[in-house]
Amino acid sequence: MSDEIHAISLADLPPIGRAVVTLGVFDGVHLGHRALLETTRDAAAEVGMTSAALVFDPPPDEVLRPGSRVARLAPLRVNARRIESLGVERVIAIRFDEGVRALTAEEFLDSLSPALVLGGMAISPRSAFGRGRGGTAERVQQLGAERGFLVRLVAPVEVAGEPVSSTRIRAAIADGDVEAARAFGVVPYLEGIVVIGDRRGRELGFPTANLRFDYLPAMPSLGIYAGRVTEAGSQVAAGHPALISIGTRPTFHDGAEVLAEVHLLDFDGDLYGLRLGVELHARLRDEQRFADADALVAQMRRDAEQGRAVLGMS
Numbered sequence: 001m002s003d004e005i006h007a008i009s010l011a012d013l014p015p016i017g018r019a020v021v022t023l024g025v026f027d028g029v030h031l032g033h034r035a036l037l038e039t040t041r042d043a044a045a046e047v048g049m050t051s052a053a054l055v056f057d058p059p060p061d062e063v064l065r066p067g068s069r070v071a072r073l074a075p076l077r078v079n080a081r082r083i084e085s086l087g088v089e090r091v092i093a094i095r096f097d098e099g100v101r102a103l104t105a106e107e108f109l110d111s112l113s114p115a116l117v118l119g120g121m122a123i124s125p126r127s128a129f130g131r132g133r134g135g136t137a138e139r140v141q142q143l144g145a146e147r148g149f150l151v152r153l154v155a156p157v158e159v160a161g162e163p164v165s166s167t168r169i170r171a172a173i174a175d176g177d178v179e180a181a182r183a184f185g186v187v188p189y190l191e192g193i194v195v196i197g198d199r200r201g202r203e204l205g206f207p208t209a210n211l212r213f214d215y216l217p218a219m220p221s222l223g224i225y226a227g228r229v230t231e232a233g234s235q236v237a238a239g240h241p242a243l244i245s246i247g248t249r250p251t252f253h254d255g256a257e258v259l260a261e262v263h264l265l266d267f268d269g270d271l272y273g274l275r276l277g278v279e280l281h282a283r284l285r286d287e288q289r290f291a292d293a294d295a296l297v298a299q300m301r302r303d304a305e306q307g308r309a310v311l312g313m314s
Helices: 031-047 060-064 078-084 105-109 136-147 166-172 180-183 293-310
Strands: 015-022 052-057 089-093 118-125 150-153 188-193 208-214 221-233 241-247 259-264 277-288
Touching: 031 052, 031 118, 031 150, 031 277, 060 293, 105 136, 105 277, 118 136, 150 277, 166 180, 180 277, 221 293, 241 277, 241 293, 277 293
Parallel strands: 015 052, 015 118, 052 089, 118 150
Antiparallel strands: 188 208, 188 277, 208 259, 221 241, 221 277, 241 259
16 A cells, blocks of 8 residues: 555545544654654554554645755655554555645644544654644643543654754765664665666676656765665565665766666666665765776676675675
8 A cells, every 4th residue: 555655635534533643754764753653553552543644745844945855765655664564554645735834733633533533642742743833742732631632752762862863864874874874773775767877887797777766865975885675576576685876977977967876786687667676784985986997897896795795695
């Protein structure tokens, strides 16, 4: 179901019934998100209700700051799949627009009915929603007492003394700090449709799949990474090892656009037109300019050997 998810208006909410909910963007589904989602799941099970995550899409910042775009740690469909994997029964993407922006916290909760009867909510003490951010944890507790729904406060998860946030993770990824992102609970991820490039990689003996994105990804810093495929059609198993190049191919180009190219280790097949998702598990090196193609190929062979070692293949 998550593979087909798209944002809907509040008026189009499907019947959900009595539910314990949490709400947010949940980009990346990091450790802090997981704490909220798992609390929602467990609280719903305790009282015999449905657990539901209400996911705002696009991110509210894009509406609050017109013309801006938020780089995503993962596309909506992947975030929804991760939420479902935690045992949350319903994932509903709500289109965040000017209409939703104008609602007070009370009006937003009222708008969920009759499709969703609010039986409880999990919220972080630092979170707030609704016009003017009036839906603070304190206000939600007041509303719970007035309206008869349970409220579970979920303490922010901290790493190195600071709360985990999607913003911190984006910054770590932009620095190429894969280890920091993983410590926050998110493996850097890219997903796109495989398109035809200049086929130079195949000529050099290292064919690559060029990714075309239908979302704005949180791009890692330029360099070579080792990772694993999450999906690429039936001919590639999930977990297949790969090298991922984020760069401008400086050996052959000056001032070119940044591309994401994926070389599947020990694989030779046609991936054009397929949706390819990859996780980046380790950064191997910076992008470099080489004197000639032979020097580049020699380094690519070393990258492959190092990648295999990092991924536990040798």
